[in-house]
Amino acid sequence: AQNDNFAAVFNLEDYK
Structure with a gap:
């Protein structure tokens, strides 16, 4: 999207 x-x-923590 x-x-x-x-x-x-x-949401950088979610992309680690």
């Missing part, structure tokens, strides 16, 4: 990267910024 176009805002996936935006969400990632607020």
